[in-house]
Amino acid sequence: MNDLKKQFETMSSFLFKHLDEGESLGINLSAEQSSFIRFNHSKIRQRTEVEQCHIDMDLIKSCPETKGLKGASLSFSFSSSTTEEQLHLYLQHLQKEVEQLPVNPYTVAHEAGEKSSEENKGELPPINEILDFFKEELSGVDLAGQLVSGTSFRANTNSLGQMHWFSSESMYLDYSLYSAKEKAVKGSYASTHYNKQVLAQSIHDAKEALKVMDAPTTELSPGKYKVYLAPAAVNEIADILGWHALSGSAYKQGDCPLGEAFEGKKNLSPLFNMNEDFSLGLSPRFNELGELAAEKMSLVKKGKLENLLVSKSCELEFGLKSNQASGSEAPRSLVIETGELKREEILEKLDTGIYLSNLHYLNWSDKQKGRITGMTRFGCLWVENGKIVGPIKDMRFDETLYQIFGDGLRAITEFSEVSMATGSYSQRDIGGVKLPGLLVEGFTFTL
Amino acid sequence: MNKMENHFDLAKLVQECKAHGITTGDWWGVREYRESNQFRMARNGKNGQHGLSNTHGVMVEVMIDGHVGYAATDNLSLGGMKWAFEKAHNGALSLGALSLHKFKNWESDIRPAHTGEYRSPMQRELSEFSAREASDYLMNISGELRKGTHVMESMAYMMLINTEICYISSNGSDWKQNFSIVTKDFSATAQKNGVVQKRSLGMQGHQVGVEGIHDFEGLKHCERLVKEVNELLDAPECPTDKRDLLLKPDQLYLQVHESIGHPLELDRILGDERNYAGWSFVSPEDFGHLKYGPDILNVTFDPTIPNEMASYGFDDNGVKATKEYLIKEGTLVAGIGGVESQQRSQLSGVSCARACSWNRPAMDRMANINIEPGESSLQEMISSCEKGILMETNRSWSIDDYRNKFQFGCEYARLIEDGQLGAVVKNPNYRGSTVAFWNGLTHVGNQDTFEVWGSPYCGKGEPNQVIRVGHAIPTCRFTDIEVFGGA
Numbered sequence: 001m002n003d004l005k006k007q008f009e010t011m012s013s014f015l016f017k018h019l020d021e022g023e024s025l026g027i028n029l030s031a032e033q034s035s036f037i038r039f040n041h042s043k044i045r046q047r048t049e050v051e052q053c054h055i056d057m058d059l060i061k062s063c064p065e066t067k068g069l070k071g072a073s074l075s076f077s078f079s080s081s082t083t084e085e086q087l088h089l090y091l092q093h094l095q096k097e098v099e100q101l102p103v104n105p106y107t108v109a110h111e112a113g114e115k116s117s118e119e120n121k122g123e124l125p126p127i128n129e130i131l132d133f134f135k136e137e138l139s140g141v142d143l144a145g146q147l148v149s150g151t152s153f154r155a156n157t158n159s160l161g162q163m164h165w166f167s168s169e170s171m172y173l174d175y176s177l178y179s180a181k182e183k184a185v186k187g188s189y190a191s192t193h194y195n196k197q198v199l200a201q202s203i204h205d206a207k208e209a210l211k212v213m214d215a216p217t218t219e220l221s222p223g224k225y226k227v228y229l230a231p232a233a234v235n236e237i238a239d240i241l242g243w244h245a246l247s248g249s250a251y252k253q254g255d256c257p258l259g260e261a262f263e264g265k266k267n268l269s270p271l272f273n274m275n276e277d278f279s280l281g282l283s284p285r286f287n288e289l290g291e292l293a294a295e296k297m298s299l300v301k302k303g304k305l306e307n308l309l310v311s312k313s314c315e316l317e318f319g320l321k322s323n324q325a326s327g328s329e330a331p332r333s334l335v336i337e338t339g340e341l342k343r344e345e346i347l348e349k350l351d352t353g354i355y356l357s358n359l360h361y362l363n364w365s366d367k368q369k370g371r372i373t374g375m376t377r378f379g380c381l382w383v384e385n386g387k388i389v390g391p392i393k394d395m396r397f398d399e400t401l402y403q404i405f406g407d408g409l410r411a412i413t414e415f416s417e418v419s420m421a422t423g424s425y426s427q428r429d430i431g432g433v434k435l436p437g438l439l440v441e442g443f444t445f446t447l
Numbered sequence: 448m449n450k451m452e453n454h455f456d457l458a459k460l461v462q463e464c465k466a467h468g469i470t471t472g473d474w475w476g477v478r479e480y481r482e483s484n485q486f487r488m489a490r491n492g493k494n495g496q497h498g499l500s501n502t503h504g505v506m507v508e509v510m511i512d513g514h515v516g517y518a519a520t521d522n523l524s525l526g527g528m529k530w531a532f533e534k535a536h537n538g539a540l541s542l543g544a545l546s547l548h549k550f551k552n553w554e555s556d557i558r559p560a561h562t563g564e565y566r567s568p569m570q571r572e573l574s575e576f577s578a579r580e581a582s583d584y585l586m587n588i589s590g591e592l593r594k595g596t597h598v599m600e601s602m603a604y605m606m607l608i609n610t611e612i613c614y615i616s617s618n619g620s621d622w623k624q625n626f627s628i629v630t631k632d633f634s635a636t637a638q639k640n641g642v643v644q645k646r647s648l649g650m651q652g653h654q655v656g657v658e659g660i661h662d663f664e665g666l667k668h669c670e671r672l673v674k675e676v677n678e679l680l681d682a683p684e685c686p687t688d689k690r691d692l693l694l695k696p697d698q699l700y701l702q703v704h705e706s707i708g709h710p711l712e713l714d715r716i717l718g719d720e721r722n723y724a725g726w727s728f729v730s731p732e733d734f735g736h737l738k739y740g741p742d743i744l745n746v747t748f749d750p751t752i753p754n755e756m757a758s759y760g761f762d763d764n765g766v767k768a769t770k771e772y773l774i775k776e777g778t779l780v781a782g783i784g785g786v787e788s789q790q791r792s793q794l795s796g797v798s799c800a801r802a803c804s805w806n807r808p809a810m811d812r813m814a815n816i817n818i819e820p821g822e823s824s825l826q827e828m829i830s831s832c833e834k835g836i837l838m839e840t841n842r843s844w845s846i847d848d849y850r851n852k853f854q855f856g857c858e859y860a861r862l863i864e865d866g867q868l869g870a871v872v873k874n875p876n877y878r879g880s881t882v883a884f885w886n887g888l889t890h891v892g893n894q895d896t897f898e899v900w901g902s903p904y905c906g907k908g909e910p911n912q913v914i915r916v917g918h919a920i921p922t923c924r925f926t927d928i929e930v931f932g933g934a
Contacts (some may be wrong), residue, residue: 039547048807079524377725
């Protein structure tokens with residue numbers, strides 16, 4: 001991966017030189033050099049090193065006869081061994097493809113955009129050094145999870161002169177610990193600068209939390225309960241917001257779970273403020289078109305849904321004004337603002353109810369009404385009169401976003417937690433969220 | 448695109464690696480994976496997005512003293528292979544005291560040597576289906592759907608996938624597989640008086656060539672989808688009560704996937720997935736004993752069904768694929784686990800170690816997990832219900848990490864009263880617990896109700912992998928199930 005930026009520039013220049021009249025080309029790069037080490041029972045199940053680079057070309061051609069645009073994309077694996085002959089063949093194949101296609105009225109033209117560069121260098125030791133530390137730290141502990149370390153790259157350029165580069169060196173340990181009674185708690189450590197003491201503290205805290213899980217399990221009946229959603233549980237709900245809940249295109253196609261909030265027919269709680277905030281520094285501000293989003297944009301202010309995420313393509317088709325969202329119109333750097341609930345007051349304010357450390361496998365159960373279903377998971381506790389009783393047997397919930405972020409919302413913590421993206425389908429995700437905990441009344445459990 | 452790149456020869460590159468002393472370890476294997484995927488879409492009768500994606504790389508495995516290291520690269524030069532062999536070698540060496548399991552009988556049991564070839568059944572290569580043909584086909588379908596009364600949005604898409612896997616190992620494996628896969632879905636979303644409903648084909652995936660696209664006759668499905676989405680606009684909510692439930696294959700395949708397939712994966716039972724996809728309610732002691740369902744329930748791992756999405760000749764550990772029973776006459780008999788999990792657990796498994804691409808190691812995956820057809824006709828199943836409901840086409844799914852408590856939503860349902868199909872209801876959902884649900888199975892549909900389905904999106908693993916699975920399923924009837932409607 002040495003000189004990847006230079007290789008990207010050289011490759012792009014070569015491809016731009018071979019464009020025909022009326023054509024423009026956008027190019028996106030996503031690459032990584034990563035170590036993935038998978039653990040079960042505190043031992044290594046699989047250790048995989050990956051170096052990969054993916055190039056996605058987006059060719060647009062103007063059609064003078066129809067005064068319209070048409071286009072298509074083509075992606076391929078790229079390395080220092082990719083020859084100019086191969087690059088030319090890829091471009092020719094894409095040109096032939098576009099030639100055959102009819103005009104697409106919603107093709108977004110490339111623009112001569114801006115230039116940016118952000119290189120986040122970390123301080124990460126050789127991964128074997130971290131493994132040596134594990135040999136001591138994980139003695140007598142049942143840990144499952146994954147240690148990931150390396151550098152991720154994203155870049156965008158186009159034939160009109162736009163150029164963006166982003167790289168980030170980081171590591172994380174995403175894990176869970178298990179007791180002899182098969183009870184579990186979740187833990188995580190993520191950083192750009194490895195700190196052995198902080199990692200040890202994370203594991204120590206998880207071990208302490210696990211002790212609570214050995215208390216007798218409470219089996220609750222379905223019904224409505226007061227709950228505290230810890231930041232990791234809120235993260236699961238935040239994740240499903242990316243499935244059309246904030247999408248301008250979904251709204252216009254009748255498929256937006258928060259559509260009634262956008263129309264002002266329903267409001268969320270006045271306590272609730274949510275932003276797309278790139279000052280987190282975990283994901284690039286540029287999207288796949290190379291457009292730079294505002295550093296911070298309000299989505300919900302005092303319970304009013306002010307903005308949906310709108311891409312350029314949505315603007316073209318539906319007339320909503322673009323706010324430089326990505327094509328998927330999912331949040332890329334979501335932040336829910338903190339409130340006033342102090343950490344030490346959480347149990348007292350919860351009084352009698354359920355402390356939800358994590359949730360699992362969320363999906364829409366009535367998308368039109370913003371209703372989601374999912375399960376409790378990892379370290380969820382029954383609390384009586386402000387005291388932890390013990391773990392609960394896993395339960396299924398079925399509740400609307402309007403109840404969770406609206407009518408039922410009683411308080412938001414004064415602290416929030418940054419969570420780095422840990423997804424790795426095809427490659428390591430980048431980005432993250434910053435979320436507080438929420439105290440919610442009338443949260444419905446069904447099974 | 449493959450024709451552009453067919454100058455690449457894995458065997459030649461491996462020979463060069465040997466000649467330069469790059470190959471290393473007590474054993475090594477190299478899996479080349481090359482895939483081209485055409486994504487094509489039209490909306491509302493107009494041309495939509497078209498994307499061609501290609502990926503090509505190798506996964507190098509090096510085994511030293513029973514421990515294996517993995518390294519993957521898309522740099523297909525001698526330099527790239529040198530990097531991968533060194534990384535895999537060092538990875539294997541680093542495991543030592545931290546290794547979960549030291550594999551025994553590696554060359555006979557864990558990476559047995561095989562040669563041969565598998566090709567999807569097909570007559571015409573997918574590369575022969577031109578961009579113009581594809582866009583015309585999809586514009587016609589989405590245009591036809593858009594003509595429907597109250598239809599506000601229509602969509603038709605397909606993915607045409609060609610995958611080639613070549614595998615060479617130091618103990619003599621040399622096999623190739625070539626898959627030709629088409630997945631597709633069409634949908635119509637309609638709106639009336641503030642009610643929005645969607646009806647779709649359901650995501651379909653099969654191993655076919657271009658002939659499979661033509662044989663499907665996409666246009667003939669449009670009339671039914673438009674009729675049904677309009678029925679839903681005026682339909683009452685699904686009732687909230689307990690009743691008998693008939694599930695068509697386009698919903699039941701996901702029920703099988705989530706509540707039989709995943710809990711039977713041996714790596715889940717062994718705990719590998721505890722931090723991500725989850726554990727399993729099934730324990731090693733359950734094999735040979737657990738009554739998963741009544742005697743009429745027979746579930747197989749069957750990689751031999753022509754056109755089913757995950758039919759293949761070898762898994763990615765190089766083990767030959769054969770049909771095996773997982774649940775026989777209602778009793779759990781084998782797990783979904785490849786040779787590594789079989790050795791670790793000492794349980795019976797199947798040839799199901801699969802990787803989603805060149806950049807991920809193989810692990811236990813579903814392939815084709817099927818319910819064998821039974822004796823009942825659809826009419827017999829309907830007639831047997833005093834109070835029931837027939838649900839079709841999945842739209843929502845969720846299940847806990849042990850695979851017990853599930854909830855599914857469907858697009859379309861009809862009530863059954865006194866043995867007769869009755870009113871259409873909207874927003875149909877049902878929920879239950881796995882073993883109780885399957886033991887409530889009363890009828891398994893016959894061959895006439897049997898359909899081959901598949902999904903390109905089964906997610907699992909750390910690092911994450913999404914893989915294609917097949918499910919061939921008859922319509923089935925379950926008793927006393929909790930059903931409910933929308934908010």
